[in-house]
Amino acid sequence: MKITTRKTALSGLAALGVAALFAGCASAPSDSGNASGAPVASDFVPCMVSDSGGFDDKSFNQLGLEGLTAAADTLGVKPVSVQSNSDADFAPNISNLVDQNCNLIVTVGFNLAAATKEAAAANPKTNFAIIDDNSIVSDNVKPIVFDTAQAAFLAGYASASYSKTGVVGTYGGMQIPPVTIFMDGFADGVAYFNQAKGKDVKVIGWDVKSQNGVFTGSFQAGTESKQAAQGLIDQNADVILACGGPIFLSAAEAIRDSGKPISMIGVDADLFETDAQNKDLFLTSIMKGMKPGVESVTVDAAAGKFNSTPFVGTLANDGVGIAPFHDFDSKVDPALQGELDKIKADIIAGTITVESPSSPK
Structure with missing residues (x-):
């Protein structure tokens, strides 16, 4: 890693x-x-x-x-x-x-x-x-x-901590830097959790090393997005990060249809606040200012x-961050928020450094 x-x-x-x-x-x-x-x-x-x-x-x-x-x-x-x-x-x-x-x-x-x-x-x-x-x-x-790789790193760590199946998934709209940067940070955050905790939580839908993964080809909600989410659900993912504007709406549909206890990671905004219909699904969101x-x-x-x-x-100037756990606050590990606070401080200090090929140069 x-x-x-x-x-x-x-x-x-x-x-x-x-x-x-x-x-x-x-x-x-x-x-x-x-x-x-x-x-x-x-x-x-x-x-x-x-x-x-x-x-x-x-x-x-x-x-x-x-x-x-x-x-x-x-x-x-x-x-x-x-x-x-x-x-x-x-x-x-x-x-x-x-x-x-x-x-x-x-x-x-x-x-x-x-x-x-x-x-x-x-x-x-x-x-x-x-x-x-x-x-x-x-x-x-x-x-x-x-x-956003920095904030996505925190969300990946939180997702790995919360997952009950040991599988988390992500997919994107278009394979462009503003999308893949989320996926890189997310996967690296899971890897950091595994390293710190001696666990083996698996990321599906994106491979950081090869820069290959699952994409719908657009930023439109619809059949392609729902099918991509369903593919992750079929592989036992219980936390899903859908990167690409409204494609998350189709992921929410797939989760509802599955009847399984699957949560989501939002992007850009705090989707707990902006999407009232699906607020119960969001573990947290990766936010951009x-x-x-x-x-x-x-x-x-x-x-x-x-x-x-x-x-x-960046995290240092509060230009990126993650949303509160909201309704999941009582469901996550009580130690998780403290761990995330420490990781954030270490990223800002340079003790932990996070890079994506898509990071702004």
Whole structure:
């Protein structure tokens, strides 16, 4: 087992944004018009383009829009959002927002990288931010990325501790870095539990060494996702991590249909809080601070403080984390939370280091 990583410095954005990760709210606006105290042009237009999962995915698109909306409320301006129904919508949707004279266009997801890069090059006076991609090097593009392997490591450890069958499983939507980073951290966290406890909890659905696993091919809930979850259930997994926006909804269906005591690990948001129908299934969730990240980038841009330095969310700056156990609190090992607190502190200190090939560079 190889578990290595690097530490990421906290950017100026992080200092503004990550404090709101678990609080979920922005600072009150100042008399001068916004939380930063800097004057904001009344005609500032913040905009956003979703990935194909849509803004009601209870996950990364929804969190991104919540961040944009919160910033717009703080600034006293009106946001504009455009939903993509397929990959073919990305470029036209961005072009549409450019034509509407948006000052900041936030694109949600790795899949929008090519369209964002092209639009940014063609419109150097427009500022862009992109969630889950840092491949674009341009003065007018700010990456908002997250080292979710660190938080997923904690969730993997918790899953291994909780599992009664000794089998936990994971599958993804598309095999892209923002998805596989969750799976790497999860599997490494299970491996760390096995090493620490002398156990042999098995991970199915993803192999860290070969970087091969189970994927549905999209971020859509439906037959493919339900079948992937059922495949894990058939192999005796009793904790399932579904990575890829709303695909977790199909995993929940498969679990309900099975009638078995199977729990889930959510991603992006605390799905106990965002998905009332399935809240009883979530052992915990691996959270990314997309809402505060987008909110802070937007407020900065409105105040004339936009820059292209990437924001990288980590455990150290609270840009990533895991949700409380909620209804599972009385069901987990009483020692588990203390163990997780120690592991988190060791990751932050560098005593335990966590790396995924997909970790932000």
